[in-house]
Amino acid sequence: MADNPLDPSARDLARIRARAEKLWQEDGSPDGGSAPYLEQARELDGMETHPDAGQIPLDSPDATGARVEEADIQDNLGEFPNLLTDQGDAPQTPRRRSDS
Secondary structure, rough: OOOOOOOOOOOHHHHHHHHHHHHHOOOOOOOOOOOHHHHHHHHHHHHHHOOOOOOOOOOOOOOOOEOOOOHHHOOOOOOOOOOOOOOOOOOOOOOOOOOO
């Protein structure tokens, strides 16, 4: 069975552990060792080794050739849940019958 290409290599793990150790020492070497700093070191290492990861290219087409829209165009396209316009303009509760 082939190794998972997303798993970090031994060299990557050593670099991340060294970064965690450095973060731990810079924080005053608190009790618990550098283990709590591993996730932060992993995130910092990922940001440095892949600075463009997760970025959407705004001026280039995607794999299908369609233009990529800006993400903020999706803000507030729906209606707010506390307004009645989602269910019509009238309250959706029974009304009293008038005494006529």
